[in-house]
Amino acid sequence: MTGEHPALALRGLAKSFDGKVAVAGVDLDVPAGSFYGLLGPNGAGKTTTLSMAVGLLRPDAGGAWVLGHDVWADPVTAKQLLGVMPDGVRLFDRLSGAELLAYHGLLRGMDPAVVDQRAAELLDVLALADAGRTLVVDYSAGMKKKIGLACALLHGPRVLVLDEPFEAVDPVSAALIRDILKRYVAGGGTVVFSSHVMEVVQRLCSHVAILAGGTIKRVGTLEQVRGDRSLEDVFVEVVGGRTATGEELAWLSR
Amino acid sequence: MAVPVTAPASQVRPVSARHFVKLKLRVMGNNFRGQGWRVALFLVGSLIGLWFAVGAFFGLAAPGLAGDDRYALLVAAFAGGLTVLGWLLLPLVFFGVDETLDPARFALLPLSRRTLVTGLFAAALVSVPTVAVLLALSGLVVTAGVFGGWSAALVSAVGVVCGLLLCVAGARAVTGAFASMLRSRRVRDLAAVLLAVLAASLGPLQLAGVAAIQDTDWDRLTGVASVIGWTPLGAPWTVGIDVAQGRAWAAPVKLLITLVTIVALLAWWSRSLESAMVGAASAGPTRARPGVTGGVVAQLFPRAVGRLRRDRFGALVSREARYWWRDARRRANLITIAVVGLFVPVMVNFGGQGFTIDSDQGFSAAGDSSPVLVSLSMLFVGLLAAVTLANQFGFDGSAYAANVVAGVPGRLELRARITAFSLYVLPMLAVVAVVIALVIGEPTWIGFMAGALVATYGAGLAVNSFVSVLGAYSLPETSNPFAMNSGAGVVKGMLTLLAMAATGALAAPMVLAAALLGDTWLWLGLPLGVAYGVGAALLGAYLAGDVLDRRQPELLALVTPRR
Numbered sequence: 001m002t003g004e005h006p007a008l009a010l011r012g013l014a015k016s017f018d019g020k021v022a023v024a025g026v027d028l029d030v031p032a033g034s035f036y037g038l039l040g041p042n043g044a045g046k047t048t049t050l051s052m053a054v055g056l057l058r059p060d061a062g063g064a065w066v067l068g069h070d071v072w073a074d075p076v077t078a079k080q081l082l083g084v085m086p087d088g089v090r091l092f093d094r095l096s097g098a099e100l101l102a103y104h105g106l107l108r109g110m111d112p113a114v115v116d117q118r119a120a121e122l123l124d125v126l127a128l129a130d131a132g133r134t135l136v137v138d139y140s141a142g143m144k145k146k147i148g149l150a151c152a153l154l155h156g157p158r159v160l161v162l163d164e165p166f167e168a169v170d171p172v173s174a175a176l177i178r179d180i181l182k183r184y185v186a187g188g189g190t191v192v193f194s195s196h197v198m199e200v201v202q203r204l205c206s207h208v209a210i211l212a213g214g215t216i217k218r219v220g221t222l223e224q225v226r227g228d229r230s231l232e233d234v235f236v237e238v239v240g241g242r243t244a245t246g247e248e249l250a251w252l253s254r
Numbered sequence: 255m256a257v258p259v260t261a262p263a264s265q266v267r268p269v270s271a272r273h274f275v276k277l278k279l280r281v282m283g284n285n286f287r288g289q290g291w292r293v294a295l296f297l298v299g300s301l302i303g304l305w306f307a308v309g310a311f312f313g314l315a316a317p318g319l320a321g322d323d324r325y326a327l328l329v330a331a332f333a334g335g336l337t338v339l340g341w342l343l344l345p346l347v348f349f350g351v352d353e354t355l356d357p358a359r360f361a362l363l364p365l366s367r368r369t370l371v372t373g374l375f376a377a378a379l380v381s382v383p384t385v386a387v388l389l390a391l392s393g394l395v396v397t398a399g400v401f402g403g404w405s406a407a408l409v410s411a412v413g414v415v416c417g418l419l420l421c422v423a424g425a426r427a428v429t430g431a432f433a434s435m436l437r438s439r440r441v442r443d444l445a446a447v448l449l450a451v452l453a454a455s456l457g458p459l460q461l462a463g464v465a466a467i468q469d470t471d472w473d474r475l476t477g478v479a480s481v482i483g484w485t486p487l488g489a490p491w492t493v494g495i496d497v498a499q500g501r502a503w504a505a506p507v508k509l510l511i512t513l514v515t516i517v518a519l520l521a522w523w524s525r526s527l528e529s530a531m532v533g534a535a536s537a538g539p540t541r542a543r544p545g546v547t548g549g550v551v552a553q554l555f556p557r558a559v560g561r562l563r564r565d566r567f568g569a570l571v572s573r574e575a576r577y578w579w580r581d582a583r584r585r586a587n588l589i590t591i592a593v594v595g596l597f598v599p600v601m602v603n604f605g606g607q608g609f610t611i612d613s614d615q616g617f618s619a620a621g622d623s624s625p626v627l628v629s630l631s632m633l634f635v636g637l638l639a640a641v642t643l644a645n646q647f648g649f650d651g652s653a654y655a656a657n658v659v660a661g662v663p664g665r666l667e668l669r670a671r672i673t674a675f676s677l678y679v680l681p682m683l684a685v686v687a688v689v690i691a692l693v694i695g696e697p698t699w700i701g702f703m704a705g706a707l708v709a710t711y712g713a714g715l716a717v718n719s720f721v722s723v724l725g726a727y728s729l730p731e732t733s734n735p736f737a738m739n740s741g742a743g744v745v746k747g748m749l750t751l752l753a754m755a756a757t758g759a760l761a762a763p764m765v766l767a768a769a770l771l772g773d774t775w776l777w778l779g780l781p782l783g784v785a786y787g788v789g790a791a792l793l794g795a796y797l798a799g800d801v802l803d804r805r806q807p808e809l810l811a812l813v814t815p816r817r
Contacts, residue, residue, distance in 0.1 A: 056658055058807045079661040089814075090653040092573060094580040095554070099573075102554035106569035107660040116549030123550075133553075135580070151656070 005068035007032040007159045007190035012062035013052050015045075022048045024214040025062065030159075030192050030207070032067070035185045037201040037222075038194040039231075040211035041239050046194040047087055049211065050163050053192075054084045066159055080108075083157030085148045087164040087194075093137035097128050097147050100136055101154060108155040115154070122150040126176065141168040149177060153184070160184065162193040166200050178204060198232045212239045269365060274373030275380055278355050295748060300382050307386040314393025318400035324476075326397050326495045331479035334394070334417060334491025337387060341421035345429050356730065357527050371524040378422050388418050394494055402498025409505050410494020416512045417490030423519040430526035433582075483508070486515040558677060566662065567670050574674030577649070583729070584649055587642045592682055594638055599631040599690045625775065628690070628699060629768040632706040633761050635686055637754050639679050640714020644753050646671055646722045648729045652814040658806045665799030668719050672791055683707045702775050705783020706764040712787025713760035714753070716794020721753045723802045728815040760790065 008030040015023045023045040030036045040046045051057035053064045055071045055078070064071040069078040092100060098119065105115030123129040126146045131139065136147055145165060152160060160181075166174050181191050181204070195201055201208060202222070208231070209219040217238045218225045226234060286293050312319075314333055317326040355377050360370055378384075391414045399407030483492035489508040496504040551564055555572045562568035578584045647654055657667060687704040691697050764783060768775055802809065 054659060055661075056655055056807060056810060075661050079659060082659070084659045086655055086659075088652070089655045090651055092577075092650075092653045092656060094577055095573065098550040099554040099576070102550040103569050103573050104656065104660070106551065106554075106564060107566055107657065107662060109566060112549075112551045112564035115551050119550040 005032075005065070006030055007034070007067055008036075008053060008161070008192055009065040009068075010049070010053055010062070011064075013049060013059050013064065014061040015048055015052060015057065015059050021214055023052070023059075026211070026214075026216055028209060028216065028219065030190060032190050033185065033188060034190055034207045035181070035205050036190070036192045036207045036209070037205035038192065038209050038211060039196065039198075039201055039235060040194070041196060044211045044239075045214040046211055047163055050161055050192070050194060051086065054082055054086075054161050055079060056084075056086060080155075081158045083152035083155065083160045085145075085152040085160075085162045085165060087167065091136050091144065091148060091151070093139075093144075094135055096133045096135055097123060097131055097139070097143075097150075098133075100147060101150060104151040105154050110155055118154055119150075122154065125180070126150055142170050142173040145169050146173060146177070149180070153180075157189070159190045159192070162191065164195060165193050166195060166197055174200075198230075198235060202226075202231045210235060210238050269369055269373070271373045271376035274355065274377040278377040278380055281355070299747060303382050303386040304389070307389040310390035311393040314391060315396035316393075318397030321400065323401050323495075323499065326401065327483065327492060327499070328476055328479045330394050330397070330491045330495050331482040331488040334391065335482050335485075335487035337391065337491075338417070338421055338424060338487045341387075341425045342428050345425050367524050367528070371520055371527065374527075375423065375426065375520065375523075378426055379419075384418060384422060387421065388414070391417065391491065394491055398494025398498050402494070406494050406498040409497045413490040413493035413505075413509065413512070416509060416516070420486065420490060420512055420516050420519070423516050423523065427519040427523040427526070430523050433526070484511070486511055489515075567666060570662070570667065570670030571674045571677075574671055575677055578674065578678055581649065588678055588682075591635075591639045591642060591679065595635040595682060595686045596689060598634060599628070599686065600693060602631040602634075603628060603690065603694050625699065625702070625768040626765060628694070628696075628703055629706045629765045631690075632687070632703050633710045633758065633765060635683070636707050636710025636761065637714055637757050639683065640711050640718050640757060641750055641753050643671070643675060643715065643718045644721045644749055645726055645729070646675075646718075647726045647809055647813045648722075650813060651728065652810070654810055654813055658810050663799065664723075664802030664806070665796055667802060668723075668795040668799050669792075672715050672719070672795055679711065680708075683711060698776055701777060702768060702779025702783065705779035705781070706761070706768070707783070708787035709764045709783040709790075710757065710761035710787070712789070712791040714757040715791040716798075717753050717756045717760065719794045719798035720801070721749055723798050723805060723809060725749045726809055726812045728813050730815060 006029040008028070010026050010028040013023055013026040014021075026045075026049050038046055038050070048057065052059040052062075053071065055064075055075055058072070063073075066078040066081050069081065071078040092103065095103060101119040101122065102115055105119065106112065120129075126149070128143060128146060128150070131143065136144065139147065145168070149162070149165065152162070165177060165181075169177065178200075181193075185191055205222050207220065208222050208225045210217045210225065218234065222231075225231070286296065310333075314329060317323060317329055355374060357370070357374060365373075392411075394414055395407050395410045398410035479488070479492075482488035483496075490512040493505040493508050496502070496508070554569060554576075555562065555564075556575050559568070559571055559575060562571060578588060684704065687700055687707055691700040691703055764779075764786070767782070768779070771778065
């Protein structure tokens with residue numbers, strides 16, 4: 001039944017804060033089984049868009065559908081299919097990693113035995129089992145990302161929405177996260193993630209959308225967007241960056 | 255063209271307290287920008303403060319205006335002393351300190367500790383309460399002026415300003431020290447004991463004061479006042495009267511006492527400031543405790559709720575229960591309930607008895623503890639306990655996103671939060687009822703006292719469920735449990751007052767029943783009170799849960815700190 005629906009569909013999503021437009025009408029179709037990269041410079045509206053897509057932020061206009069289920073009209077079904085790792089949001093960080101996983105699992109209505117088994121595996125694979133009863137607040141940045149990912153994966157969602165999953169993560173952890181996500185997509189899942197690291201996007205994604213100034217500038221498969229150039233060139237051209245001429249900031253060089 | 259990266263020290267312009275004050279004003283102004291309701295609330299709060307200040311001004315100027323200098327020293331010493339005590343203790347118990355300028359933000363700047371402390375101190379002086387207190391205590395200047403002419407008025411003015419500095423320095427030092435104690439997990443129990451002792455020592459002081467006033471032996475009371483006048487509590491406030499009454503030699507000595515105290519307090523504050531600044535960077539690593547046994551689900555559930563079913567409700571209750579203990583901010587609230595819950599009823603019910611606790615005599619005397627008075631004091635404790643939840647989602651901050659993403663139904667959420675909080679509060683309330691009943695020598699009253707407590711607490715939970723969903727505000731993400739955003743202070747005060755008034759109205763039947771039903775109430779009070787409280791709490795969670803279901807994303811936005 002879900003075959004004909006895109007994994008995630010956004011229609012005319014718009015949001016402004018105090019009269020300042022953050023997202024100005026975003027349409028996006030994320031095909032099921034794709035590895036989708038949402039690219040954009042800082043302040044482009046990536047986090048705002050993803051927050052509206054998963055039900056964390058009420059849009060001023062437009063809607064979002066997860067496998068055909070309206071996130072805002074039928075949140076219960078839609079949220080069951082979703083796994084989310086928001087950025088810039090605290091975890092319940094005065095729990096230990098194990099406690100946090102148990103909390104998320106039970107909150108999703110999972111069977112305690114399944115929670116126990118999956119959480120043990122996740123902690124093991126993500127190399128978090130050694131942390132024991134250390135509270136998440138005392139974790140390093142990379143460990144926090146990993147436990148966040150584990151919380152999003154625990155209930156076996158069909159669609160995974162990750163905001164900046166590779167931010168502040170060391171190369172070892174990043175490689176681990178990449179492997180897990182690849183396996184997840186190979187197993188039929190869909191991943192949508194935001195990033196401004198071209199190299200990661202180029203390596204992982206089947207589809208790309210470039211967001212700047214609150215609107216989608218380019219969208220399509222990686223090949224379509226990139227053409228015969230590098231993704232970085234396309235990105236800089238679309239976003240309209242400037243390069244330093246060397247005249248200003250002369251005092252930086254002795 | 256090229257200039258050295260490190261400029262010579264001579265080019266660094268000194269940073270003065272003026273910069274801190276300007277920064278604070280700017281931050282306050284920016285907080286108001288585009289938020290009309292905040293400006294309105296701020297104005298209302300300021301007006302209320304002004305109203306009380308003017309009232310207190312005339313109260314303190316009364317001896318002068320009436321031309322009766324018998325009471326002048328008395329009023330100055332007691333009113334001033336109470337003001338200082340209030341500034342020391344109220345931030346700990348109720349209001350928190352305004353941390354518009356979070357010390358941690360200055361950690362990386364090349365500022366000497368002295369610059370930082372004087373700057374933050376100057377910034378702390380810029381607030382509505384300081385202005386209100388300054389205005390109120392200026393009444394002392396009028397009194398001194400009437401009796402001693404211009405010179406006395408001038409000395410008194412200097413004294414009042416010094417006294418205000420003492421108040422602000424004291425508030426900062428005490429909250430700073432207490433916060434850094436709470437931060438370290440090892441001494442948190444010690445901190446609880448300290449607060450308890452502090453508050454407990456207030457009780458006897460109060461009793462002494464009440465007893466003394468009842469005696470109407472003004473000479474003896476004036477003697478007490480002159481002793482207080484020589485402590486830091488009263489020294490700055492009494493200098494004007496001293497000059498007016500011909501003890502000019504006392505003024506410089508008392509001012510010196512005040513100044514030494516201020517410097518000592520600032521030094522104490524500066525020590526805890528350092529730990530606050532470092533603490534923000536790293537809260538200190540906790541020991542990893544490996545060797546965990548059992549599955550993750552078993553780890554989440556504390557032993558006290560081990561019997562709960564392993565489902566969503568159980569998970570929510572367990573997480574909340576752990577948070578009430580592990581989060582310094584929440585723990586500070588629990589300690590407050592325990593301390594205030596014990597000592598306010600004692601104060602109220604001993605008010606008329608003075609030092610002698612004699613149940614036979616005490617019962618017949620007017621103003622002694624009666625079922626109505628006891629019920630009223632129980633009502634206050636219940637109110638105070640429940641109002642802690644007025645911003646329960648604010649405690650979570652942006653972490654609440656996890657519950658939004660999981661789509662937790664509102665009713666379930668509120669019921670679980672109430673259950674977890676009650677795990678701590680209900681035993682405390684039971685202790686309060688038993689201890690107070692025994693202390694006032696009326697063990698048969700335990701039943702209806704507990705009934706009044708639970709009824710008020712339950713009604714308060716219902717009211718505060720709504721308040722927490724509709725009137726949530728974000729708390730700053732600092733390690734100081736007493737910190738709050740400027741602007742939020744007034745909001746917090748208004749919401750708390752509103753919630754308390756509504757709860758009081760809902761719980762009023764318990765007091766009425768105690769007044770009207772007489773002996774029947776002794777055994778009917780407990781079952782009726784408990785039924786009323788539990789029913790109210792469940793109904794509140796049921797109705798407020800519906801509202802929460804419709805407002806989850808909005809609530810999340812409210813409690814997420816702006817960065």
